[in-house]
Amino acid sequence: MDTDTLSSAFADYDRIRDELADSFDEEFEIAADEDRLDQLDEGSSGAPIGRTLDRRIYFKELFRLQRELVKLQDWVQAHKLKVVVLFEGRDSAGKGGAIKRITQRLNPRVCRVVALPAPSERERSQWYFQRYVPHLPAGGEMVLFDRSWYNRAGVERVMGFCTEAEVEEFFRSVPDFERMLVRSGIILLKYWFSITDEEQEFRFQMRIHDPLKQWKLSPMDVESRRRWEDYTRAKEVMLERTHIPEAPWWVVEAVDKKRARLNCIRHLLEQVPYGEVVKPSVTLPPRERHADYVRHPVPPEIIVPNRY
Template sequence: MAVQGIVVEISMSTVGNGTNLERRIQEELADSIDEELEQELGDDLLARLPEGIADIDSPQGIDRKAYFTELLRLQRELIRLQDWVVAHKLKLVVLFEGRDSAGKGGAIKRVTQRLNPRVCRTVALPAPTERERSQWYFQRYVPHLPAGGEIVLFDRSWYNRAGVERVMGFCGPDDVEEFFRTVPEFERMLVRSGIILVKYWFSITDAEQNLRFLMRIHDPLKQWKLSPMDLESRRRWEDYTKAKEEMLARTHIPEARWWVVEGNDKRRARLNCIHHLLQQVPYSDVAHQPIILPQRDHKPDYARTPVPPELHVPAVY
């Protein structure tokens, strides 16, 4: 990806001088590389990371080694939380909302990275079908709510009605008003049923979204993240702002309050979000039986059947 080509496309009046802009683009590229490194991250690899891998000099950046160290620590805590949820049959629902490219998906990925997918799952529903549009609005979300011992992360949720559906004209003013009347009662009902409900709004600036969209446009590995709807949402920034402000004002209730995550710095946003999530559920260690690997049975009359050569994947590498 040509950094200079992206720099030319971004207005200096909204982002800043060329040096700062190139630094931000390089930080974005480094973050994409780090995403793959995180998958293999462990104490042994962490110990081998050289001291000189700090980010490009940035007054607001966070040192990569410090980020990796804290991310790994928080992910260990998420495993302890997961064990507690399973042991005590808790039901945890976390909503991730925010503008396109605000960092919701990245935060969700870091939450789920080391958890058991049978315990913690992500729900990202597509546009409703014709049949779903004729149902009670919340109906298609209900089947995805957790049973005891499960964690469900919604990558966008029923708040689509207060955001994208409203701004794009997929529903009328009466539908929006009915949503605002209903959603507090719906969420109180969830909480009364024993669900722990946590709602996050990821907040980024106009200039930051502009930069992230351009990065996706110029990155073939990320172009799939940009839909025509995303591009139209960029044009309607102010409409989304008004919709977001009313949504937060009318759906911030004691039983299910909103928490705003400052998302311009991706790494800090992820760490802050995970750290905060861990504070929402009191948990402690769950006792486990020691894991003992059993000896393999050996049967003297067993002979392994050779695999035919044509079944093997070609050894290209």
């Protein structure tokens, strides 16, 4: 191999290495932000000590699991499977962080997240499950619900947004509704992210004192702190009355965010049998070149300044 070829090979290697590193930067950025948040108020009484998973182990396993998620995505798409995953838990339990790590490397056209706002006046007059049905997957899709129809058994019940008669009707209806989904061919998984009283207080304090996270703390979240025990009772009833063989609940211990994400992702992968999808090899065609084409310069006034 001559010197020019060798230099070119090393240059390509460096480019490939930089490209791979760049693809992981988002996860490192998120982790660095969380480290900053954890250090913001180390003196808080609720701060968990000595429980964090080693970052090297965490990233190594996370990237491995994310590769498996890509294989699962390909399998779901190739075999026209329909997958629904519900993420429930108290405010600040870590549902959003887990969802973000699941979807991070996936195609948003195959795997999408549904996080519905409070129902409109019209939606409140509909059959309760009606506004969720349009978001269910077609063949070849995965849908992750960041909170779901279980709002009725949790926040709506605790905050008085529905009557006890409506709650009772929900408990009568939801097992039949979910059995109907499963009979239709939907793979339905339900996760409850569980944290302690002390851990939630700690995370809320972090949000209060961090200007980059304050937007996450709504008046409803603040009120939920006061009603911790009401939420606990509502959760216990919900799990008892809606844990059915066709769609059981799975509880994720979520005080340690990193462990919770890894445990949830690995469990999800174990619930949907999948394999390797053989893909045809791709060869880039040679680019066409036309003698009469001349590339025009970009006007300097519309170029974003190079400040970094």
